[in-house]
Amino acid sequence: xxxxxxxxxxxxxxxxxxxxxxxxxxxxxxxxxxxxxxxxxxxxxxxxxxxxxxxxxxxxxxxxxxxxxxxxxxxxxxxxxxxxxxxxxxxxxxxxxxxxxxxxxxxxxxxxxxxxxxxxxxxxxxxxxxxxxxxxxxxxxxxxxxxxxxxxxxxxxxxxxxxxxxxxxxxxxxxxxxxxxxxxxxxxxxxxxxxxxxxxxxxxxxxxxxxxxxxxxxxxxxxxxxxxxxxxxxxxxxxxxxxxxxxxxxxxxxxxxxxxxxxxxxxxxxxxxxxxxxxxxxxxxxxxxxxxxxxxxxxxxxxxxxxxxxxxxxxxxxxxxxxxxxxxxxxxxxxxxxxxxxxxxxxxxxxxxxxxxxxxxxxxxxxxxxxxx
Ligand code: MRU
Numbered sequence: 001x002x003x004x005x006x007x008x009x010x011x012x013x014x015x016x017x018x019x020x021x022x023x024x025x026x027x028x029x030x031x032x033x034x035x036x037x038x039x040x041x042x043x044x045x046x047x048x049x050x051x052x053x054x055x056x057x058x059x060x061x062x063x064x065x066x067x068x069x070x071x072x073x074x075x076x077x078x079x080x081x082x083x084x085x086x087x088x089x090x091x092x093x094x095x096x097x098x099x100x101x102x103x104x105x106x107x108x109x110x111x112x113x114x115x116x117x118x119x120x121x122x123x124x125x126x127x128x129x130x131x132x133x134x135x136x137x138x139x140x141x142x143x144x145x146x147x148x149x150x151x152x153x154x155x156x157x158x159x160x161x162x163x164x165x166x167x168x169x170x171x172x173x174x175x176x177x178x179x180x181x182x183x184x185x186x187x188x189x190x191x192x193x194x195x196x197x198x199x200x201x202x203x204x205x206x207x208x209x210x211x212x213x214x215x216x217x218x219x220x221x222x223x224x225x226x227x228x229x230x231x232x233x234x235x236x237x238x239x240x241x242x243x244x245x246x247x248x249x250x251x252x253x254x255x256x257x258x259x260x261x262x263x264x265x266x267x268x269x270x271x272x273x274x275x276x277x278x279x280x281x282x283x284x285x286x287x288x289x290x291x292x293x294x295x296x297x298x299x300x301x302x303x304x305x306x307x308x309x310x311x312x313x314x315x316x317x318x319x320x321x322x323x324x325x326x327x328x329x330x331x332x333x334x335x336x337x338x339x340x341x342x343x344x345x346x347x348x349x350x351x352x353x354x355x356x357x358x359x360x361x362x363x364x365x366x367x368x369x370x371x372x373x
Contacts, residue, residue: 030217055177060100064132067108071125139284139353140181147187171262172214173249183282235271257344257359258295269346306334
């Protein structure tokens with residue numbers, strides 16, 4: 001996507017230096033646009049856990065790039081196999097909820113296992129990192145094409161022409177959460193580019209404000225009309241006919257259609273159900289967990305430090321650098337559950353790279369029969 005008119009992906013391998021991975025440092029956005037370098041497995045792990053990169057697809061792409069760096073490091077160790085496995089386990093430990101992390105690491109290990117020499121293992125890890133990133137971008141682009149049909153249908157029902165389709169999204173399932181395009185935002189970009197008038201309500205998404213900071217920035221860079229709202233506003237908007245469609249992303253979706261996504265998503269799904277508004281979830285197939293049936297019981301929910309709740313950051317009006325402020329008494333503890341699970345019964349449709357399906361085992365099976373063998 002474009003940043004000040006220049007095309008970027010969120011992660012790429014440097015052409016001119018083997019063993020160098022570059023990422024957009026998302027901790028600084030929207031106030032500063034900075035590129036960070038990853039040269040070691042440790043760098044890749046830190047980028048994931050400290051959220052230089054975040055979002056299911058990008059966590060997966062960074063893990064695949066981390067495996068390339070791990071292969072280079074392991075070539076210098078006495079026992080390549082033991083070393084690469086240790087580094088793979090280390091990468092997998094960094095964040096628990098987005099299944100793309102484990103998926104990417106296992107895909108890389110599988111490609112490495114098929115090679116005999118150290119050189120060919122490094123080459124395979126590098127190629128896998130490229131393939132995971134390219135596939136992520138391609139799948140998100142296709143999600144956009146399928147989701148566009150849903151938005152077009154609503155636009156036509158509203159009379160077409162100047163009628164505006166009002167969308168609501170939570171957190172950032174935009175191109176910053178993937179390699180390009182995004183999952184929830186891909187249909188929005190496709191609709192905007194197709195000339196359908198859309199407007200997006202952007203949930204701020206406490207505690208880290210990925211909506212206010214990242215989704216708003218992304219949509220603004222692409223010229224998509226949007227409004228940032230506090231997290232509690234969605235129900236009111238829906239009751240008053242101001243939302244036509246909710247689209248969110250997901251960090252892990254069971255093969256039965258239960259969806260783990262950023263904390264607060266479940267409440268939006270309940271409000272959508274109560275108001276008869278379609279609640280759709282967009283995801284590439286790398287975000288399905290083919291082992292888990294019951295999302296509420298089985299998906300691991302990340303808990304992060306309480307300081308993300310008690311301390312907020314932003315820039316002062318005078319344009320100085322970003323500052324932090326505490327918003328609650330120093331002695332009050334805070335809990336920070338990073339994700340929640342929306343049961344399939346509250347999800348209207350899943351939008352995938354293969355098309356749109358019901359959020360149910362039958363629906364998912366109709367698009368991905370090979371995973372139900
Ligand atoms: O904690 P994050 O920023 O990595 O979480 C990302 C999300 O939960 C997003 O909502 C997104 O929908 C899922 S990732 C595509």
